[in-house]
Amino acid sequence: GAVVSQHPSWVICKSGTSVKIECRSLDFQATTMFWYRQFPKKSLMLMATSNEGSKATYEQGVEKDKFLINHASLTLSTLTVTSAHPEDSSFYICSAALVTGGFTGTQYFGPGTRLTVL
Amino acid sequence: DAKTTQPPSMDCAEGRAANLPCNHSTISGNEYVYWYRQIHSQGPQYIIHGLKNNETNEMASLIITEDRKSSTLILPHATLRDTAVYYCIVRVQGGSEKLVFGKGMKLTVNP
Numbered sequence: 390g391a392v393v394s395q396h397p398s399w400v401i402c403k404s405g406t407s408v409k410i411e412c413r414s415l416d417f418q419a420t421t422m423f424w425y426r427q428f429p430k431k432s433l434m435l436m437a438t439s440n441e442g443s444k445a446t447y448e449q450g451v452e453k454d455k456f457l458i459n460h461a462s463l464t465l466s467t468l469t470v471t472s473a474h475p476e477d478s479s480f481y482i483c484s485a486a487l488v489t490g491g492f493t494g495t496q497y498f499g500p501g502t503r504l505t506v507l
Numbered sequence: 508d509a510k511t512t513q514p515p516s517m518d519c520a521e522g523r524a525a526n527l528p529c530n531h532s533t534i535s536g537n538e539y540v541y542w543y544r545q546i547h548s549q550g551p552q553y554i555i556h557g558l559k560n561n562e563t564n565e566m567a568s569l570i571i572t573e574d575r576k577s578s579t580l581i582l583p584h585a586t587l588r589d590t591a592v593y594y595c596i597v598r599v600q601g602g603s604e605k606l607v608f609g610k611g612m613k614l615t616v617n618p
Contacts, residue, residue, distance in 0.1 A: 391553075423606075432594075433551070433608040482550045484606075495541075496606055498550035 392416050393485045395499035402473055403507055410468045410502045412483030418463035419485035421493055424456070427480040427501075439466050473506040480504075510534070511595045513612040519589075521618050525582040529595030532576045538599050540571060541606070542580045544591040544614075551594065551608075554580065585616045 392415040402408050412422055421440050425433040437453075439445040439460035447453045455477075457469040466485075470477055480503050484496040512530045519525040531540060539558050543551040555562055555569045557578075562569045568581040582589055594611040 393550075395550075425608075432610055433545075435605060435607070438605070480548070484550075495553055495556065497553055498543075501548070501550045503548075 391495075391497040393419075393483065393497050393499040395481075395483055395502050397502060398500060399503040399505075401505045401507065404474050405472055408470045408473055408504060410470075410481055410483075410504075412466045412468070412485065412499050414464050414485040414497075417485075417487055419466075419487060420463065421486045422460055422466040423484045423486070423496060424458060424466075424468050425482045425484070427482060433482060436468075470504065473504070475506045478504055478506045510597050510607070511609055513593070513595055513609065515610065516613040516615070518615050518617055519582075519585045521587060521616050522584055525585040525589065525614060525616070527580040527582070527593050527595075527612060527614060528577065529580070530577045531595070531597050534575050534597050535599070538597045540569065540575075540578050541596045541598055542567070542569065543594045543596065543606075544589075545594070545611070546588075546591045552591075554593075585614075587616050587618065590614060590616045 394413045396411045424436045426436050427433045435448050436451045437445045437447045439458045441460050441463050445458035460466040480501050482501040484498040486496045487494045539556050541556040542554040545551045555567050557569045571578045592611040592613050
């Protein structure tokens with residue numbers, strides 16, 4: 390149980406294009422999903438928190454117009470990197486958690502998406 | 508900032524128990540201790556969590572000191588596949604729900 394998938398697992402795109410990454414909770418309904426970014430040999434950095442049916446909450450320094458997050462259902466959240474540039478190349482990881490009775494349960498992570506912008 | 512400190516690295520022989528320490532001296536009463544691990548180029552994997560009692564599951568055991576200022580993750584019989592970066596994280600249950608990842612500890616299991 391508690392499986393989270395991401396698609397695609399890797400993507401290469403040209404500078405200036407937009408890339409959409411999907412995060413799905415396969416066997417549970419995730420009220421809350423999180424998006425992280427990880428640069429080589431660095432730790433995970435939280436980018437934003439998304440709650441189903443509401444606007445995402447972005448961490449300080451993360452451009453909301455550049456990293457569009459949609460959490461339209463209890464099993465799917467998407468991250469769109471708009472007008473991608475080489476500095477956006479990174480490993481993007483999502484996690485999903487079930488909120489019950491106002492308490493957020495354990496976060497389960499997807500396998501990650503490696504984005505390379507040429 | 509991460510509220511835990513871990514040694515940067517540790518080696519362990521295959522088949523032996525791996526004891527991974529973590530200090531969280533400023534932990535609050537409502538904060539849980541979570542352990543995740545990340546194998547190279549994969550997403551983090553949940554291992555175990557606890558509040559104050561020792562916990563055990565199919566992957567590992569978590570020993571939390573009585574004053575809750577430190578804990579030890581125990582992998583009872585380490586295998587080569589346990590080589591990973593291990594993260595010890597404290598998190599409020601029911602609060603902002605954020606997981607703040609520190610640098611973690613690289614465990615290398617040697618044959």
